[in-house]
Amino acid sequence: MDYKDFESGCKYSNFWLKAKKDMTEILIYKAASLNKNKLKILDIGTGIADMEISKKYGKVHAIDIDKNTILLSRHDIKGMADACSLPYKNNSFDMVICMDVFEHIQNDMAASLEIHRVLKKGGFLLFSVPAFQFLFSSHDRYLDHKRRYQKFMIKDILSIFDNINISYWNFCLFIPIAAVRILKRNSQPRTDLMTPPKPVNFILHTLLKIENSFIRNGIKLPIGISIVGYCRK
Numbered sequence: 001m002d003y004k005d006f007e008s009g010c011k012y013s014n015f016w017l018k019a020k021k022d023m024t025e026i027l028i029y030k031a032a033s034l035n036k037n038k039l040k041i042l043d044i045g046t047g048i049a050d051m052e053i054s055k056k057y058g059k060v061h062a063i064d065i066d067k068n069t070i071l072l073s074r075h076d077i078k079g080m081a082d083a084c085s086l087p088y089k090n091n092s093f094d095m096v097i098c099m100d101v102f103e104h105i106q107n108d109m110a111a112s113l114e115i116h117r118v119l120k121k122g123g124f125l126l127f128s129v130p131a132f133q134f135l136f137s138s139h140d141r142y143l144d145h146k147r148r149y150q151k152f153m154i155k156d157i158l159s160i161f162d163n164i165n166i167s168y169w170n171f172c173l174f175i176p177i178a179a180v181r182i183l184k185r186n187s188q189p190r191t192d193l194m195t196p197p198k199p200v201n202f203i204l205h206t207l208l209k210i211e212n213s214f215i216r217n218g219i220k221l222p223i224g225i226s227i228v229g230y231c232r233k
Contacts, residue, residue: 013201015195015196018205019208019209019211019212021053022209022212023169023212023215024126024128027229028126030230031230038057038058038059039058039059039094040058041059041061041095042062042086042088042093042096042097042118043063043096044083044086044098044111046063046069054097059077060077061078061093063079063083063086064081065081083111084110084114086117088118090118091119093120094119095119095123095124095125096115096118096124098126101127102129102149102157103145103147103149105146108157109157112160112161119233123232125161125231125233127154128226128228128229129226130226130227131148131149131168131225133147133149135148135177135182136181137185138184138186138189139191139193142189142190143191154227154229161232162232162233165229166227167221167224167228167229168221168223168225168226168228169226170208170211170226171211171221171222171223172207173207173208174223174224174225177225178225
């Protein structure tokens, strides 16, 4: 969760945050299952959602460019750093987690090259980005997004990596969310990530859990609000 979402009153119980956490664990598990040792993990743009899941797989170093986010992060090892100039030696990490980060970076290719540099050979990058530039709206401006992505764009910035595995995510809510984003394209900047009443929150979380089960089983979704995936050095 972005610090600005937190400021706007979004709760950890929000259906999207819970489902994204579950989806992230699925990606971590897929990558970590290929390495039986405890991993050294770098979490870039750590956010402030509970990411305790990554600690189950090894030692986590978390960085963010926003000091407020770092202060609220629940990771033990954390600090401020720029993704385009990482303060680590070559071949330092077994895994890099980069969820909803590239869209905040002007030179996303430079960040990709830095991530590749600090990853060990055979190491994995896990990522998510917002999908489809035509959905760029007041929500993106509020969160200081530079862009939204097409699949070919994320493949381009990750072209230095191997085994790029990509799927859309948040397919079931694509039409209503897209309609809202298009209608609010020129509205004043504000977040759309609000926590609905408990029954609605439960239903929406259940729908995204079903999507997560597809991703767990290697079934790629045809469209979605986000693009998620992993690749290997």
